Amino acid sequence: MRNPDSPLAAPVSPDAPAACRGQGPLVGGAPLDPVEQGEPSAIRLVLSDDLIVESQDETHVTVANTATAARMKLSIAAYRFLKAFVKPRRLDEVVPPGAVAGARAQIAKLLEKGMLLDADAPRAGRALRLRTAVPYRFCSAPAYNAASAADDFVVLGVPYDLAGADDCRGAPSAIRQKSLDYLYRIRIEDGRSKGWFDANRKTWILRGATLADAGDVYVEYGEDQADLFGRIASALEAFGEGTVPVVLGGDSSVTYAVAAALRRRGSLTVVQLSARPVASPSSASEVIGTDEVAARLLQLDGIERFVSVGGPEAPPASPADRAVLYDVPTLRQAGLETLARDWDGTSAVHLSIDLGLTKPEYMRTDEHGSSAGLSLPELRSVISALGRMHRIVGIDLVGLDMRSRYAHLSAAAACDLALTAMEASRQRSEAAR
Structure with missing residues (x-):
């Protein structure tokens, strides 16, 4: 489910948080793997339409998928990183090439929880949560x-x-x-x-x-x-x-x-x-x-x-x-x-x-x-x-x-x-x- 017009769009700049540059914590405070060289991912990622902010304070933001009830507690830096995918983007468009391999594991968690989606994959009908x-x-x-x-x-x-x-x-x-x-x-x-x-x-x-x-x-x-x-x-x-x-x-x-x-x-x-x-x-x-x-x-x-x-x-x-x-x-x-x-x-x-x-x-x-x-x-x-x-x-x-x-x-x-x-x-x- 694409969300091309979400107001959360935030470009990644050279002074972006460490998580966006391949350093420091990304999801739940877990550190990224050491910088590795690797081929940039060709998959375009995008935020789920079902993603909402459930709560936030000065250090963390809790996001939830309203369709699945999945929740994740993100650091402020991780939340800013997540917002970089408000429009379909490849991982190598968000982080430097040397940090792509280390970020893949964290991206996998976001995909597993349904916070991020493959922007080019066919969309299955939304599961009816009765x-x-x-x-x-x-x-x-x-x-x-x-x-x-x-x-x-x-x-x-x-x-x-x-x-x-x-x-x-x-x-x-x-x-x-x-x-x-x-x-x-x-x-x-x-x-x-x-x-x-x-x-x-x-x-x-x-x-x-x-x-x-x-x-x-x-x-x-x-x-x-x-x-x-x-x-x-x-x-x-x-x-x-x-x-x-x-x-x-x-x-x-x-x-x-x-x-x-x-x-x-x-x-x-x-x-x-x-x-x-x-x-x-x-x-x-x-x-x-x-x-x-x-x-x-x-x-x-x-x-x-x-x-x-x-x-x-x-x-x-x-x-x-x-x-x-x-x-x-x-x-x-x-x-x-x-x-x-x-x-x-x-x-x-x-x-x-x-x-x-x-x-x-x-x-x-x-x-x-x-x-x-x-x-x-x-x-x-x-x-x-x-x-x-x-x-x-x-x-x-x-x-x-x-x-x-x-x-x-x-x-x-x-x-x-x-x-x-x-x-x-x-x-x-x-x-x-």
Whole structure:
């Protein structure tokens, strides 16, 4: 990948650093070999387009290749030497002939790390880096292995929050860390899950269900949103249609990316539990904002309807045709299972849970025992009702604002709701067997 117009161009002059003249350290403080006579290299070298400066101080510069995550710590002199290849140049155009042989080993390191490229070699397509490893796995479940048997549920994090105002990129890690309170244990006899005992309902859930954690989708902050959403779609496609993805966002634009990908499996109804109904119309922006997810999704083939549940007040209007918004007073008056009966069961459901509804201002009860939003037991009831009436093929949890003083409580609620949603997804599939 050439970078002919990079602003880092710096000609090498007689007073250039020692590394550029074949003396002193070049890479990582390693000295060059003694001056040797040799034929100058005929290869033209150029900086990779994926090269960035990650950090720098008075003595060193750390550069990174964003496509491969490779990093190198260079001395200031070595960094100046590297910049000499901002445009395609042969090594003998940068260092004196007597220093070429000694510099070749150092150049080899830069080529190996992808910091420099052969300017005249055919360019292979950029490798698609889909996922990154994470320090904690959801409920300590096994890491996802594409070569193994299909899992019932696969957890995938998307630490992205550039489509809204909330700070949500740390949410996948926070939820995973809290989920370690719910350890995933496997039965010796068949290698399947022992499940968990739900003390609220006094019953076992997710017995025999297999769960894996696929880490996070790779996010390159500042890239086009469409590129990230494409990686999300590729990751979900790799899991296979028999697996229910459990996606940890990220802001609620992540719901768009997930539902847009899952609709390719068949027609889809998106149900979002949220205290802030997404009622804004679609914009012409290339970036899909968190407030226009419903309107944007309903423009896609395969999305039959969008249902929003949990607003404290009746919304002024629906964002588009085929959008249904249930406020809390109406839902309580009609019964919490009403929404599960309001359409037939022909289309699958993607369930999105906006964790903003777990904030204390929505869940705190007054002297009469009522809350402005849905309580945790009510949320469980709605999710279970969906599972009894509809086939849940995807789950996401989004909108956990890490700047909130109650973020840790929302992370705990997220774990509870994720397990409840997974159990609800199994209800319909188990009944069909």
